[in-house]
Amino acid sequence: MSKKKQRRFEIIVTVIAVIFLVLAFVPILTMLLLSFKSNAQIYGDFFSLPHPVQWSNYNTAIGMLIPNMINSLLVVAIATIITAVLSALGGYVFAQMRFPGKNVLFLMILALMMVPGVLTLTPQYALIQDLKLYNTWWALIFPWVSGGQVFGIYLCRTFMENIPKELFESAKMDGCTELKAMTRIAVPLSKSILATVVVMKMIDYYNDFIWPLMSVESNSKQVITVAIRVLQSAAGATGNADLGSLTAGFVFATIPLFILFIFTSRLYMEGLTSGAVKG
DSSP states (O other), X not given: OOHHHHHHHHHHHHHHHHHHHHHHHHHHXXXXXXXXXXXXXXXXXXXXXXXXXXXXXXXXXXXXXXXXXXXXXXXXXXXXXXXXXXXXXXXXXHHHOOOTTHHXXXXXXXXXXXXOGGGGHHHHHHHHHHTTOTTSTHHHHHHHHHHHHHHHHHHHHHHHTXXXXXXXXXXXXXXXXXXXXXXXXXXXXXXXXXXXXXXXXXXXHHHOOHHHHHHOOOXXXXXXXXXXXXXXXXXXXXXXXXXXXXXXXXHHHHHHHHHHHHHHHHHHHHHHHHHHHOX
């Protein structure tokens, strides 16, 4: 391919990518505009700019949803930390330690990834009821961690296998235990892949809707994804839905994920691409 044709191809690909990027941002921009408009402005001219800007929409939304936002941040943080710790432990065990049946056990763990999550909802609910954990935060944390660590163990094991074994052998010759070898060698060198696990699991846990709806009944303990939906349903039932405030609630709910992306995107991409440059 000549340089001229290659240049033309790159321009076409760039234009197509920009078009898709703009289309991807259209719903986000529309949501932002609606969050600053009153019902009259929304029904009068859906695509117009807000005039005047309804800042009261955010006062209403934040006032109603801030307790649920705090619930989400706390529960997701606890579940993510436990998931990252168990993923690091499991990844190190399967990558660096030797014991009978290791490969078979690892394949059995991987097989859990083939089971659709919706099929486990009923047995999970029955188990939570039997353990008397219904309507508690532990009803969210335990199932999230038990399912989330599977993919985390896979990522950590794949990454830690590429760490030179000579490092661990030298450390053990100096009297280093397995736990110290993991915490002082494996974990620091696996920072990028652990960041990837943390970001992926935080997004999964934060966006979960069905399981919190099933396992938590009290609104004071509910997470924000369900609280917004309940708020929307209640407003629709009364016939007095404040669409501006509801949309402001959607924007408010996306802020933590937006902040997470800003501060962790570099580490996240490093973890995703690390497997391609190691080996």
